Amino acid sequence: MKIIYKKPEPITKTHTTYCPGCPHGIAHRLVAELLEEMNLTKKAVIVWPVGCSVFGYYFIGTDAVEAAHGRACAMATGIKRVHPESFVISYQGDGDLASIGIAETVHAAARGERISVVYINNGNYGMTGGQMAPTTLLGQRTTTTPYGRDAKLNGFPLHVPEMLAAIDGPAYIARAALDSPQHIIQAKKFLKKAFTAQTKDLGFSLVEMISACPTNWKLSPVEAMERIRREVLPVFPIGEFKVAKGVE
Amino acid sequence: MGEKILMKGAEVIAEAAIRAGCMAFFGYPITPQNETPEYFSRRMPQLGRVFLQAESEVAAINMVYGAACTGTRVITTSSSPGISLMQEGFSYIANSNVPCVVVNAMRGGPGLGDIAPAQADYFQATKGGGHGDYHSIVIAPHTIQEEADLMFDAFDLADKYRIMVVVLVDGLMGQMMEPVEFKDWVDVKKFKTPEWATVGQGDRDHRNIITSLSILAEGLEKMNLHLQEKYRKIKENEVRYEEYKMDDAEYAVTAFGTVARISKTTVDMARKKGIKLGLIRPITLWPFPTEIINKRAEQLKFFLDSEMNEGQMLEDVKLAVNGKKPVYFFGKLGGVVPTAEDILKEVEKHIEGGK
Amino acid sequence: MEKKVIINEERCKSCGLCVSVCPKHVLRISEKLNSNGYHPAELFDNDNCISCGFCYLICPDAAIEEVRRLEPVRK
Numbered sequence: 201m202k203i204i205y206k207k208p209e210p211i212t213k214t215h216t217t218y219c220p221g222c223p224h225g226i227a228h229r230l231v232a233e234l235l236e237e238m239n240l241t242k243k244a245v246i247v248w249p250v251g252c253s254v255f256g257y258y259f260i261g262t263d264a265v266e267a268a269h270g271r272a273c274a275m276a277t278g279i280k281r282v283h284p285e286s287f288v289i290s291y292q293g294d295g296d297l298a299s300i301g302i303a304e305t306v307h308a309a310a311r312g313e314r315i316s317v318v319y320i321n322n323g324n325y326g327m328t329g330g331q332m333a334p335t336t337l338l339g340q341r342t343t344t345t346p347y348g349r350d351a352k353l354n355g356f357p358l359h360v361p362e363m364l365a366a367i368d369g370p371a372y373i374a375r376a377a378l379d380s381p382q383h384i385i386q387a388k389k390f391l392k393k394a395f396t397a398q399t400k401d402l403g404f405s406l407v408e409m410i411s412a413c414p415t416n417w418k419l420s421p422v423e424a425m426e427r428i429r430r431e432v433l434p435v436f437p438i439g440e441f442k443v444a445k446g447v448e
Numbered sequence: 449m450g451e452k453i454l455m456k457g458a459e460v461i462a463e464a465a466i467r468a469g470c471m472a473f474f475g476y477p478i479t480p481q482n483e484t485p486e487y488f489s490r491r492m493p494q495l496g497r498v499f500l501q502a503e504s505e506v507a508a509i510n511m512v513y514g515a516a517c518t519g520t521r522v523i524t525t526s527s528s529p530g531i532s533l534m535q536e537g538f539s540y541i542a543n544s545n546v547p548c549v550v551v552n553a554m555r556g557g558p559g560l561g562d563i564a565p566a567q568a569d570y571f572q573a574t575k576g577g578g579h580g581d582y583h584s585i586v587i588a589p590h591t592i593q594e595e596a597d598l599m600f601d602a603f604d605l606a607d608k609y610r611i612m613v614v615v616l617v618d619g620l621m622g623q624m625m626e627p628v629e630f631k632d633w634v635d636v637k638k639f640k641t642p643e644w645a646t647v648g649q650g651d652r653d654h655r656n657i658i659t660s661l662s663i664l665a666e667g668l669e670k671m672n673l674h675l676q677e678k679y680r681k682i683k684e685n686e687v688r689y690e691e692y693k694m695d696d697a698e699y700a701v702t703a704f705g706t707v708a709r710i711s712k713t714t715v716d717m718a719r720k721k722g723i724k725l726g727l728i729r730p731i732t733l734w735p736f737p738t739e740i741i742n743k744r745a746e747q748l749k750f751f752l753d754s755e756m757n758e759g760q761m762l763e764d765v766k767l768a769v770n771g772k773k774p775v776y777f778f779g780k781l782g783g784v785v786p787t788a789e790d791i792l793k794e795v796e797k798h799i800e801g802g803k
Numbered sequence: 804m805e806k807k808v809i810i811n812e813e814r815c816k817s818c819g820l821c822v823s824v825c826p827k828h829v830l831r832i833s834e835k836l837n838s839n840g841y842h843p844a845e846l847f848d849n850d851n852c853i854s855c856g857f858c859y860l861i862c863p864d865a866a867i868e869e870v871r872r873l874e875p876v877r878k
Contacts, residue, residue: 201805201871205859216864220841221818225863243648247514257657263646265517266659268540271510274502278514279646281498282472282522286648304510307503381824381857414818421818 208232210241214258221421223378223411224252227320228259230388231289234395235262243287245279247272249301251293252327253320270301273308276315284314287398294321298334298358305360305406312369312403316394319360322411323432330416334358337435342416357435361408365441371403372396373442377410379428383438390440393447402444410436452629457592458483458622461551461615464599465523466491469634470549472498472522474511478530479563480619481553485525505530509537509550516546517658519645521603525551527619528569529560531577538612539578543660543671545678547606547613549599550584554618556783564783565618565706570760573614574734581672583679584612585686586733590709592626598731600631605686609678610644616733618756620706620785682735689737690729691744693719697726699795700744702753702765704730706785711754713788718795725795733761741768750774750798754791757781774798807852807871808859814866815843821858821867827851830858 210232218224235241244262248254250269257264263286267275272290280288297305297319308315324342325331331344335357339348361373372394376387387409394405410432412424419427455463462484465473473488485501492499498515502508508524515522526534531552541548554569556562571577573586585605589595595617602613641647649655662668690708693715694700701711708729718725728744730737745751750773753762759777766775778794780786808830815837821844822830829848837843843866846852854872 201807202874203869204854204872205856205867205870207865207868211865215814215839218863220816220863221820222863225865226861229862229865242650245646245648254661255663257659261655263649263655264657264659265514265544265646266657266661267513268510268536271506271513271537274507274510275514275517277500277507278472278474278511278516278522279518280514281500281511282515282520283518283647286518303503304507307507311500381855381860384860421820422823425820425823 208236210235210261212259212261216259217255218252219415221412221414221424222252224320226378226384227318227409227411228256230384230391231291231318232260233388234392238395238399240287240395243285245286245288247276247279247288247290249292249296251296253291253293254327256291270296270299271304272296273301273304273313273315273317277308277313280313280315288315289318290315291318292320293326294319294323294333294335295325298360306364309364309404309406310367310369312371314398314401315404316398317406318391319406319408320411321408321436322413324413324416326413326416330413337431359436361406361441364406369404370406370442371444372405372447374440375408375410375436375438377428377433377438379410379412379425386438393443397444397447400446402446450630452627454625454627455592456483456623456625457595457617458553459487460592460596460628461525461599462487462491464596464630465549465603466495467630467633468521468600468603469636469639470521470523470603471636472515472520473524474500474502474508474515474522475524475526476502476505476508476530478527480555481525481527481551481622483622484551505533506537509534512548513537513541513544513546516541516548517544517646519642523549523551525553527553527555528557531569531572535578538584539580539582540660541612542582542584543580543675544658545610546658547610549602549606549613549615551615551617553622554616562783563619565620565756565785566783567618567705567707567756568760569616570733570755570757573616574736582675583734584614585609585682586614586616587731588616588704588733589621590705590729592621592624592628595621596628596630600634609682611678616705618706686732687735687737688731689740690731691740692727692729694726694728694744696724697747698724698749699799700726700728700748700751701791701795702728702741702751702761703755704733704761707754707756710786710788711791714791714795717788717792723795723799730761736764736768738768741765742770745769745772748773749802750776752776752778752791752795752798754778754786756785804849805871806846806849807854808846808867809869810844810846811866811868812837812843814864815841816864817841817843818863820861820863824857824861826855826857827853
């Protein structure tokens, strides 16, 4: 029998702390697969965020640091600047990256820091119990928008890749989705380009991954994936927003 | 040691740090210490080292945190409001056991305050400032030469204990020019990546994880106990102070940094008048020189603690004296600097009152 | 015949995503219980599995550890 797929080596034996059906684990596997395929595991330092993936270093077996909430891009900058040989990944959620850490993200991008950001957008603060995030859709009910997100009160969802694509520092900016095998294959292709942007010293790279939060969305894992296609992707379309020469 | 150079304090900090092997600077502009980052921005690229102007002090300290996780000698410099913004990072750095140096050129507060020299961040620097049970080593030079010397010690202590070292100066120490002689350059080629550093696993048989997190209370207690054990060792080994004309003193001024410098003149003036005044000058504000102050209480009639704040180190002096003798206080607020005469007048007032 | 889909039952959290994306409907949630109290997914119809790997791709827990395909028979 020929092996078609095999769990990548950097995925540790430790079972994740994520809820059943949480796509964080899919994103972890994609990161791990690429580290293995691109021979980067031993060079990698992953900066983990505050959020559900706060324990990420238990699940992907690389050198790792744990950042303060929102500061992952700054911490990643510090590591990469003094140790350019390291392959530096910042793994962040939407509350971490797009709310409390938006300044660090935008400026790391503007400086063209040679770091790769995995940005998980599930439209709410999962770990703290499902509060409104900057990415929460209009009308979406969360524990802090019990009547649905109202643009007059809470403003509009933040489109990070579109924002970052407007500045000059990034080498690769894309949005993928983790809802289906097809989209997951595409997400990996995007992420590979993001990693390449760093290995080729081209600039900052970020891939937003549209994710789900079945627990706080109060949907089954399968229904949550359906909701991504039905409600989220029309607002957050998949695509590549910036591709520098050489990333391909 | 080389020749004597006339230099501004703020630039001496940078040059001394560079000679001490500082490989990276991350910071954000703030008065009254902008000459320090500006100096770094000129010198670091010449030496192939890192200078980065961050988007905020919040980002700057987290860049320092990241760089510190690689075991690289790293520094940030700022002034009071900027230091307030960094407190979260300090707390993380403390519980992550990574080394770095932070210079605070204190200015008048609270709030936006002013840009005049002050010492009102003593509590913040010595008692934590950020959340949780932690300390940083805090050192307070009182001359430009001492500033130059202590920068070397700051990096050595940071590496030795894997701890943040705060060099606490004020605007005056930054703007003043004095002749200074630097210690020999530290040979940075001899630096090795420490075994605990997170730079990628490479050939190591284990991976390194640097975190201040432990979700189980027992685990976090362990981390805390480790910190407390480290602090105990530091208290045992690293207390520094200077005594000035204390041998026969009947009265003592306690002061640090700029006020200590002024108080030396006060002591000389008092001695000319026949008043047996001395000075105890803590060099490390944490760990605090409790023992010597307690010991000197035996021979003294009183202490006068003088600071450019409302009486912050005063509390540590009182704890050290432990009720044995009176501890008076004389302070100036909001960036006003006391004169030697001001302090002498206070000493005389209390001598008079004691009669 | 050897299994085409190797499932680590202990890692499985019974989310059902693999079952939902399987084009040949050869996976299901089993009656078994793992030590975490989840009913792990199982491949109940190995013959009809086409080794597409969709289950592997969507599995959030790396519980689908391997997907294998029969080598074409050489003549």
